[in-house]
Amino acid sequence: MRIPIFPSMSPAIDQSSLCDSKEPDTTTMRTDKNNMEPSLFVIFGATGDLSRRKLLPALARLDESSQLHERFNILAVGRYCLDENDFRATVRDALQAAGISAERSLSFVARIHYQPIFEGNDGDYQELAQRLTELDKLFDIPHNHAFYLALPPQALSSTVAGLAAAKLNRNGQGWTRLVVEKPFGRDFISARALNKLIHEHFDESQIYRIDHYLGKTTVQNLLVFRLANAFIESSWNRDRIDAVQITVGEEIGVDRRGEYYNSTGALRDMVQNHLTQLLTLVAMDTPASFSADAIHNEKIKVLNSIRPITTANAILGQYTAGKMRGKAIKGYLQESGIPADSQTETFIALKLYIDSWRWQGVPFYLRTGKRMPHKLSQIAVRFREAPIKFFEQYGCAGATSNVLIINLQPDEGFSFFFSIKRPGTTLGLERIPLRFQYADHFNGGIPDSYQALLLDILIGDQSLFVHWKEVEESWRIYTPVIDHPQKVNLYPAGTWGPMEANVFSISECALEMGCKTCA
Known part of the structure; x- marks a missing residue:
């Protein structure tokens, strides 16, 4: 097989481009599950396809195998005014469609709560912060929050800014983590702009860019x-x-x-x-x-x-x-x-x-x-x-x-x-x-x-x-x-x-x- 030859060589590696976290590296590819703490998992876009087909069934299976903390809870965030019980019913249907038993589905959805947020309404993020405080107190959660942005790319910037405005981007008494789905930009320029925007409000140690292949x-x-x-x-x-x-x-x-x-x-x-x-x-x-x-x-x-x-x-x-x-x-x-x-x-x-x-x-x-x-x-x-x-x-x-x-x-x-x-x-x-x-x-x-x-x-x-x-x-x-x-x-x-x-x-x-x- 004839193989064309590349005409040029790449520049030497810039050592400054490597990870240079100033914080002690406490994150290691897991070998056990002993680090689990009580937490609130907040899903933006909870009424969407990704949440229904992938995220909620995956969390339900972790619950089924006893891998979630007993005080783990989910706050589903969506653009619709839904009754919490009605939302739980739709989740039960999605879980059973994914092959999870009715009994297990019923047990899991008891962990789920619902909160509406509407685009352009900054006050909604203050209400979200208040709801998180209430749930933390109710379930004795030490302010550990993971925000999963299951959103279209155009909604990322306003959501990140809204979380920051409500001071939900800070590691305080507990930890705060931000999960971002692909695409991470459309090209080099837009990717750099997106990273700059997120880094204005979140540290790299808080950011989890997810590629499900990994x-x-x-x-x-x-x-x-x-x-x-x-x-x-x-x-x-x-x-x-x-x-x-x-x-x-x-x-x-x-x-x-x-x-x-x-x-x-x-x-x-x-x-x-x-x-x-x-x-x-x-x-x-x-x-x-x-x-x-x-x-x-x-x-x-x-x-x-x-x-x-x-x-x-x-x-x-x-x-x-x-x-x-x-x-x-x-x-x-x-x-x-x-x-x-x-x-x-x-x-x-x-x-x-x-x-x-x-x-x-x-x-x-x-x-x-x-x-x-x-x-x-x-x-x-x-x-x-x-x-x-x-x-x-x-x-x-x-x-x-x-x-x-x-x-x-x-x-x-x-x-x-x-x-x-x-x-x-x-x-x-x-x-x-x-x-x-x-x-x-x-x-x-x-x-x-x-x-x-x-x-x-x-x-x-x-x-x-x-x-x-x-x-x-x-x-x-x-x-x-x-x-x-x-x-x-x-x-x-x-x-x-x-x-x-x-x-x-x-x-x-x-x-x-x-x-x-x-x-």
Whole structure:
């Protein structure tokens, strides 16, 4: 496979760009739940889709497994004047739709309270402060408050300012934490402006920028898999690895988000956050500890070391009409809310290089798209071939590169492909997999990613959240692609993207290996 060469190198790492918290680092990737304290969890946008489908069910499951403090309570904040009991009834319905029993749902909703807030009414935040004081007193909560902003981007600035005006942004007798959902800006300039706004009222140690991919058990296992297995970590470098491919395929289209998605595209929606975070976990050096600052520092070093990307190393795509599982699927331009001349990408493939001692010269391929054959999040690592192809002299072409496939979802686990002698009287080689799947070895299933992240918020562990310097650096990396959009190549719904993107993939990554993105 011919691989284009990047023309330039990245500047040296600016050490001042690393985490420089003046406070003692008390946040460490959790190994137990002993840090739980009574608290109030305040959800802004509590009547919205994210709260109904993800946040409240995740909290209910934590309650079901006895992982919440007995004096933990929720204050749901919404834009509607609702009776508290009526709101609890809607939550019960949502929980039962999520598979939580009626008995458990009834017990959990007793923890929920409701408070309306209307846009532009500063007095509502004073009333919110008063309500928090009342609930703290009623449930003997030592003023520990987490504010989860499950809100559209345009509502963030007024909400943060409102909390500050009511003096709800301060660490006082207890702790105060602010949780922010993506998107963290639209580009480098807007991300920096958003960070500046939030930092005017909240310290970085209070801010939890959530990327739900980081809460997945298999994503958290990346560091453990590397660092707990000496033969893996000793091979995790440019001397042993030839290429890395990170793929996130979505089976769905834009659904009812057409207008929003058309202003966003695959780069902003998936690459700048989810895929880039996966890249940092794959490529980072061993942290000094499992503390939040140590992990963030190594991730920031990776981002600082990524070579300036050129537009020639970005391939964009857009799905057209096709068939998926025998069903006709309309093209992107036929979706509701999409202009007939839209050039928004629903697929993107990128090739990146990391100019570091560990990864110099190793291509990293990032691929994501909508209307893929099925949902898939996967990391493929191709190891270098032996310097001498010993078996070719005997007519055996089966000895090829070893490939490690890490499935993040579904079928969570990994496969390692290597060559063995085929049974028989003649010398023949065959590639076979060693497989591990979580479902085969652990009972009870894998917790939802929001369960892990919400628990971390409550115990004050920022390890799996995104530091503001990671946000800014990731936007800087992709600025050339944003500022100079390329031709959008077409691909039928139900395929793995445009043919032009095949050059940005691991060639061995094929169906017979269990890696389903390049068939």
